Amino acid sequence: MPEAEVSLRLALYIARNQYATGDVDVAIDGAQVRNLNKIHFPMDKFLRDEGLIAVTRSGDSWQGVYKIADSQSKLKIHSSPGLGDVVATLRNGRRLRVESKKGKLQRSKSSSEYPLLREAIGQLMTVSEVSDIDLLGVAVPHSTKFAELxxxxxxxxxxxxxxIIIICVHRSGLVDGLPAIAEPSNAPESRSRTF
Known part of the structure; x- marks a missing residue:
């Protein structure tokens, strides 16, 4: 699963489940989508297949703000590095800041999962802005090996x-490893976990 898809599926999960209090920012490097004439990730097709409607777009680029059916949150897709691949203010008052990585959906023979996950953790440790309300995470595709790690x-x-939380993103749109983030931080302990 490409890194752009991991980030977008996580952002859509957060928005569609009403976990965000506002829009969800998704940073995607243009090289993850296309280099010269080679397409690495079919961004326009993905956005269309997910039913996202452009509110604003940057020229003919895929960067812009997208409306999500059945969600008050919008996706803000941009290419600004250094703040996290997925950033959202959550209903519990925390700000989720995630670094994403690509990966195979089946276990790799080369054990590429180890360096990819380590790289994501390293990138997270070097984000240029962080505050006490930030909930830091890394997101990788769901596979047997990534789930084990x-x-x-x-x-x-x-x-x-x-x-740091480690999130596994399924191609189906499901997500594993995200803590109970839906409830406000003043919710009873039995309904909410504070990190």
């Missing part, structure tokens, strides 16, 4: 101390 690494002492 997510489960194991989520309990690593430094990952827990920093509060």
């Amino acid at each position: 997510s489960s194991r690494w989520s309990s690593a002492p430094l990952i827990q101390r920093v509060g």
Whole structure:
């Protein structure tokens, strides 16, 4: 699954489940979509297939603001680096800031999942802006190996101390690893987890 798809599917999950209080920002490097005449990710087809409607677009580019059916949130797709691939202010008052990585949906023989996940964690540690309300995460495609690494690494002492969550994104649009983010932070403990 391409990195752009991981980011977009996570952003759509957040918006469609009404977890965001506003729009969801998605940063996509143009090279993830196309280099010269080679298309790496069919952005226009994806946006169309997901039923997204352009509110504003930057020329003939895919960058812009998109309306999502059955959601008050919109997707703001841009190419500004350094703040996170997916950024959304959540209903619980936290700001989710995620770095995404591409990956195979089937287990790779080369164990490419290890360096990809490590790279995402490293990128997250170097974002240019972070505050006390930020909930930091990395997102990778769901596969057997990524799920195994997510489960194991989520309990690593430094990952827990920093509060990084590891999110696995399914091609179907489902997401694993996202904590209970829907409720306001003053909700009863039994309904909400604070990170």
